[in-house]
Amino acid sequence: MTALSVLFVMGGGVVAxxxxxxxxxxxxVFLVPLLTLGLGLPFRHAAAISLLAVIATSSMxxxxxxxxxxxxxxxxxxxxxxxxxxxxxxGLTALTLSHQTLxxxxxIVTVLIAIVMLHQRNELVxxxxxxxxxxxxxxxxxxxxxxxxVTYRIKRMPVALGMxxxxxxxxxxxxxxxxxxxxxxxxxWCGVPMRVAAATSSLMIGxxxxxxxxxxxAHGDVVPHLAAAAVLGVLAGSRAGLWVGDRAxxxxxxxxxxxxxxxxxxxxxxxxx
Amino acid sequence: MSHLSESHDARTLDRLExxxxxxxxxxVFLATVLLAVGLMLWAFRVEYAVSLPLLHxxxxxxxxxxxxxxxxxxxGFALARDWFFTLVTLAVLAVxxxxxxxxxxxx
Numbered sequence: 001m002t003a004l005s006v007l008f009v010m011g012g013g014v015v016a017x018x019x020x021x022x023x024x025x026x027x028x029v030f031l032v033p034l035l036t037l038g039l040g041l042p043f044r045h046a047a048a049i050s051l052l053a054v055i056a057t058s059s060m061x062x063x064x065x066x067x068x069x070x071x072x073x074x075x076x077x078x079x080x081x082x083x084x085x086x087x088x089x090x091g092l093t094a095l096t097l098s099h100q101t102l103x104x105x106x107x108i109v110t111v112l113i114a115i116v117m118l119h120q121r122n123e124l125v126x127x128x129x130x131x132x133x134x135x136x137x138x139x140x141x142x143x144x145x146x147x148x149x150v151t152y153r154i155k156r157m158p159v160a161l162g163m164x165x166x167x168x169x170x171x172x173x174x175x176x177x178x179x180x181x182x183x184x185x186x187x188x189w190c191g192v193p194m195r196v197a198a199a200t201s202s203l204m205i206g207x208x209x210x211x212x213x214x215x216x217x218a219h220g221d222v223v224p225h226l227a228a229a230a231v232l233g234v235l236a237g238s239r240a241g242l243w244v245g246d247r248a249x250x251x252x253x254x255x256x257x258x259x260x261x262x263x264x265x266x267x268x269x270x271x272x273x
Numbered sequence: 274m275s276h277l278s279e280s281h282d283a284r285t286l287d288r289l290e291x292x293x294x295x296x297x298x299x300x301v302f303l304a305t306v307l308l309a310v311g312l313m314l315w316a317f318r319v320e321y322a323v324s325l326p327l328l329h330x331x332x333x334x335x336x337x338x339x340x341x342x343x344x345x346x347x348x349g350f351a352l353a354r355d356w357f358f359t360l361v362t363l364a365v366l367a368v369x370x371x372x373x374x375x376x377x378x379x380x
Contacts, residue, residue, distance in 0.1 A: 003316060055335050056304065059297035066294020073290055077346065077361050084368040092375065206297075206339040211369055213336055214376035224328035225315050228308040231335065235305060 002225075005039055009226050010233040012038065013053060017237020020057065022244065023257060027234055028054055028176035029113060032106065033264045037271060041226075043102040044094060047175025048216035049227045051209040053234040054177045058206030060235060062199075064242070069141040070199035075154060075192070078137065082161045083168035083178070083204050087211035090172020094212075095219055097173075100272045106174050107268035113180050114261040127152050127193065141196060155191040163189075164204070172212035177205040289349040293342050300338025307331030340369055 012034040013027075020027025028050040035046035065071060094102065127143070127150035134140055138153040154160070163185040167178030179201040186197040216222055311327030314320075343366050350358040 006312070006316065052332060052335060055339060056301060059301045059335075059338050063294045063298030063301065066297075067287070067291050069287065069290070071290055073286060073293070073346070074358055077358060077365060080343075080365045081361065081368065084365055084372075088368060088372050088375070091372070095379075207343060207365065207369070210336055210339045211372045214372050215379060217332075217336075218376035218379035222332065224325060224332065225312060227332055228312045228315075228328050231332075232305065232308055232312065235301070 006225055006229045008039060009035065009049075010229040013230040013233020013235075014237035014240075016053070017057070017234040017239075018241040018244075019237075019257065020234070021238040021241025023117070027057060027238065028174075029110065029180070029261065030264075031230060031234065032175050033110075033268065035226075035230075036103065037264075037267050041223075042221075043099045043106070044216060044219070044221045045223055045226075047094065047102070047173075048213065048221040049223070049230045050175035051171070051213045051216070052222070052227050053230050054171070054175075054209045055206045055213070056231045056235050057238050058177070058202055058204075058209070060238065061202040061242075062206070065199050065202070068199075069139065070196055071203050072137070072139045072192070072196055072200045073203070075137045075139070075160075076200045076203045078157075079160060079164040079182075079200075080204050080207050082164035083171070083182075083208040084211035086165040086168020086170075087172040087208045088215075090169040090174075091212035091215040092172075093169075094173045095215065102174065103268045103272035107265040107272065109170060109174060109176070110261045110265040110268065114258040114265070116180060116184055117258045117261070118255065138191075139196065141193075143193070143195075150193075152191055152193055152196070156189055160186055160190045168208045168211070171205065171208050177201075178208065179205055285349070285353045285355075289346065292345060292349070296342050296345060297338055300334060300341065304331045304334040304338070307334060340366075343369065 012031060016027035016030040019030050031050045031053060032046045035041045035049060036043055062071065130140055130149040130151055132151045134151045135153045138151065140149055140151040143150045163182055167181040170176065170181060171178035183197045183201050186192040187194050307327055308331035311324050311331055314324035314327065343362060347359060347362045347366060350362055
């Protein structure tokens, strides 16, 4: 029975990792329902496992994209103040909430994520010449879309901070990375090019999860062998997903998975009853 | 900001990005090995006294890696005499400290 659940969790981790990498999500959105609905784990156990997988994904993806100037380390650091505060607050709140309440919240957030995913556009932000001043938080990088080096500036910093706190909070409460909330906001409202927003978000979600996981760990919500299985599965899955993702840019996949998420949210609402 | 100081700035950031990438990659590698070995021993029902510490060590390696990344960033920004970002990074470290403190209280 337990060996079977380890295999199930590892397989679920692979699926979550592949989907996560293909869609630029952490994968937690898929892992948490697999663990709660599929395996019947208490919500916090699922969230703790998912957060550990988020940390692993974050570290792996960041290590892979380092050196291409896509990660804005300075912007990331400033926003991490907000995401870690959100993560700490979310984790402390989660410890006081019931399985039912957390499932309901997860259902609501997955509906929102499905909507964001369907409306997600790659907003081409106003970029400047390479020689332009990026300001204190902006940056420059080589844009493959434009075939040259470009400079971008950050707009509406309070919005970026607010969304980062919210993303951290959701991450701590529900065990998902929160990139799905930050990346579109940074892109559409704050002038951050999509690839930079995604790479910087990948850097941030790891430390954000670290601001929560020790709380779950100390509370006894981490099941070591299941967590290990999930982490290994997600790492393998996101590696495979990144490898495929460069070629396949299927739009229908997003629509399909938005439908999956809507189904997941319905199941979560049923679970919460 | 003069062009000279800006390019110096960019080089420092590039180097920091590479070092951070290496720390994260190394941490994930170490965690993967510990977790894989631990899980294998667990599955073959070798003494739990052996497999369980390995699993915990792997998970803790995973958790410590981003913290190490933040600590190295503090040092990197301080060496570059970028006091504002040294302070920002210290603030992140302080929040993480708050988490570990709150976790201790949980026990």
